[in-house]
Amino acid sequence: MTRGDRDLKTHRRSRTITAAAVLLAWLSGCAGAQAAAGAPGPRAAASAPPHPAASASPRPVSVAVERGVEYARAGGQALLADVLRPDPPSAVRLPAVVYIHGGSWRRGTREQGHEFLPQLVATGRYVGITIGYRFTPAFPWPAQLDDARAAVRWVRAAADRYGIDPERIAVWGESAGGQIASVLGATGDDAALEGDAPSPQGAQSTARPMSSRVQAVINFCGPTDMAAFFASASTPEEIAEMRGRLDPLFGGPPRERADLVRSASAIHHVDARDPPFLLMHGTRDELVPFRLSVAMHGELLSAGVPSVLVPVAAWGHGFRGAEIDRRVLAFLDRHLWRAPIVASSEPVRAERTPD
Template structure:
């Protein structure tokens, strides 16, 4: 679609054709692009070229590619639906139930990206190949060609193609549609999938279309699909996203909600507590991690791998134990108070979240023991907050930051499309305004990938800080694009080394046990 704002939810369209024919060229999902969705119609290896699981491997590779290129194409990497009919419906369903199943991932381009989808639309797709019966059991049937031999003689392999095999409670919601006069894929195939989803506790909507055969187009079904997509890809979260509806707790984090006076209600976050926290009276430094545009508070513990890397470094005594807070920055707040006052994210963090964390956990409530770091939009946010409130943060890390130049008009909704308000919140302007305070007590680093489209913006910001006399580290990481997981993987031990050096100065204030870690000799990038 054209003339749209913000990252778009994505429909991954998977064609049918008995796994042996068909093409991405004719996608029934294209008609939904006019309703505010990006549509990615894909090809996959057909059964005449490669047998199962090549087809699902290609679908998973497509999802990972979309996430890896989300910034480039203005896509929301956390709002992807799989949509397919017939054989495409089967692959969409399998994509929905097999997230994290290594044997179906194949060779992994963009290995740091997840192949999980957030919704599935399955139109009359096969489910259990072994119970379809009749012509489907023949050695030359589409199902047998998919598996690489007669399915009743290769039952174990055929069973691996059944989406039900991989079901788990955390699978995404399904919409299943099937005609009651389908003579190609029996209606019972969709019934089996729906029943299994419901039994596993997964949301499933099942619509039987009276009088419809194997393929149909009806306005009421289009409206059903759009309503499903709106609910699951465009759904408004509670109070404009202040409370993340996903209460999962990845990578050793805990999901927490507190009352934010600025937000006039509850606000969620994830917190990581280091090993030994509950068995000691020790106080700890805190790192606040800010996600990018279209992402969520979970990103630092999932796609970024930030939490797991810090945890490993603490356990290996490469850095002192710290608390990590993964901040809910809404979808596209830029970590500022919106001009219209409806999304006061800056105030919620500075006035509410940080005091709440210091009151709730055993933190060292001091500038030298508090750091802020963010990726992309979060990098902008880390610079914005760190440079506007230098007395609050002893370290600011900008990772692949969306460092919008001060000369660019304020063309983002958070700034009310107001250039003056944009400039008032610009890290460039704030760095100049508070240069002395930043230079005297904040360690700053800027990290960006060599292949990142935001490289030049980060380089210009580095040069701006040089002109302002603000000491900082600037590193271009070889071969890394705008991908959060790739960046942290490439940084390796350098992030723990940085924080070891940052928080070493806070040891006296922090009552961090000097015996609990040994800072490395060379702790610079």
């Protein structure tokens, strides 16, 4: 029995039973489809205007890119974003998709979002924002969450400038970015977690502070239970590599930072108010075990939150492919445009790993 298995067994019995039931349902090919077909949850974009193009395939439009926009300043550094918009601009306000890159919380660039966002923006019905954030070891958790929340507040503050509907914002992350996105989505606008990155200029012009709540979450292979993620390392080499990632993130050994580890685990924040989730994960991921997304999916369903789990068949950590892009678009169209479609939970095959 691996250390990861022992750690997972410490979860309460109801969560274990739910995760097992969800995995069995997936194997029969029905769990995700049933979840996707349900009504949007309380934080879903139930008031989103219907869009006649959302279920069709309109002619692609050009994509205009504005690079290096400062969305906040924290820890003595500027936090930058790139904004991708349809060209010509839409005649109606569009949902925004905020992308958070991976890189073990210690590296990576917002350029990684340019692999995904142009395909969405070229449909003419989304604005894309890919963000940078502060890295470890100089900035341990929750600096990364603070920055992501500041980015969402900035998107709302800049809604008029970019033609964004501030009530329709999704967050999408991969690997470490998926972990950040999931915690952000599952914690809503909890005032205790708003963080040290100040709201952008103009964000406090309304009667109440600008919200960092989002209306949909996409997580590509990001860990949603950090204790189980740490425990999944079993060999001395794996443990040393895992500590190289997580000790800087938590400012010390995870076993000595239980409160921080829990706060960074989206699975411990799930409740019925959460927005819809799309979880995509390689079934042979040797870094972040597939079972972590199975458990998160089960927890969301138990709370009554719409969730779709898409296994990336026989694939490891990180994936790209045209069908993967189509699944993301279908999920967003359903929840941000109220398109009458089902976001499929059928396994998908990747075409390549990230560049």
